[in-house]
Amino acid sequence: MVLEIGPEELAQILRDVQDLDTCIFGLQREIEELPDKHHLGELAEALSAVRQEQASDEKSLEEIEHKQHKLDGELDMLVTKMKKEEEKLFSGTIMNPKELSAIQAEIFSLRKKRDEMETEDLEEMEEIDRLTGEFSSARSRTAEIEAGERQAKDAYEVELAEKKAEIASLELRRDNLKVRLSEDIVADYNKMLKEKAGLAVVPIVQGRTCGGCHIDFSRTQIDQFQHNEGIFRCEYCRRILVK
Ligand SMILES: [Zn+2]
Structure with missing residues (x-):
């Protein structure tokens, strides 16, 4: 049930409702800025970069291990083949000097090849060591950033819950005031609030200027304020004016 309220009380209720909505909008903006405040975006980016690095190290490691295998x-x-040739050479069954020198040449070439392959093997082992180190460092950095992110998310959740609770309590106070207003005024207020970026009710500054659009009123409108009580409309921005 809406009780009849006087013009001064009406103006006061509208002022209070606007103040509460202004606070609510402020808190909503703070909520939007919370992820930045806790560096959640930066942390997610860093995490994705280090995870990519870790995956790439892991892939290189797999490739080189496969190559080494x-x-x-x-x-x-090659070593088996070389041993066979050596056995042949020292078996005493081959007497032909041409054949013997061919075997010797083959052994020589196999040894050379073996040495080359062993060098390559060593280089690959060194590369595996290096990549293993990089991979493990990327993995520990990932764990570190993940822990930081978890902590930041927890802090974010706590602050978010606090702000939401604050908003709910302000909304309750605002709605308790709004039930005292007529449906028409509430509809008008809501419409203006939406159209005027959250500022529907503004004061008349020094009796002559709109507190919303900051334009000086005409003489006619100033006369109106001087001879009446309650609420008015700005002739320029249409906001609800209170003295
Ligand atoms: Zn105005």
Whole structure:
């Protein structure tokens, strides 16, 4: 039930409702800025970068390990072949000097190849060591950033809950005031609030200027304020004016 209220009380209620809405909008803006405040975007970016680095290290490591495994297999085959040739050479069954020198040449060439492959193998092992180190450092950085992100998210959740609770309490106070206003005034207020970026009710500054659009009123409108009580409309921006 809406009780009849006087013009001064009406103006006061509208002022209070606007003040509460202004506070609510302020808190909503603060909520929007919370992720920035807690660097959540930056942390997510850093995390994605370090995870990418970790994945790329892991891939390189897998590739080189595969390569090394293949090389080890080839090296085994080569050594077996070399041993066979050496056995042949020292078996005493081959007497033909041409054949013997061919075997010697083959052994020589196999040894050279083996040395090359062993050098390559060593280089690959060094590369594996380096990549393993990089991978483990990326992994610990990932863990570090993840922990930081969790902490920041927890702090964000706490602040978010606090602000939401504050908003709910302001909304309750505002709605308790609004029930005292007529439906028409509430509809008008809501419409202006939406159209005027959250500022529907403004004061008449020094009896002659609109507190919303800051334009000086005409003589006619100033006369109106001087001879009446309650609420008015700005002739320029249409906001609700209170003395
Ligand atoms: Zn105005």
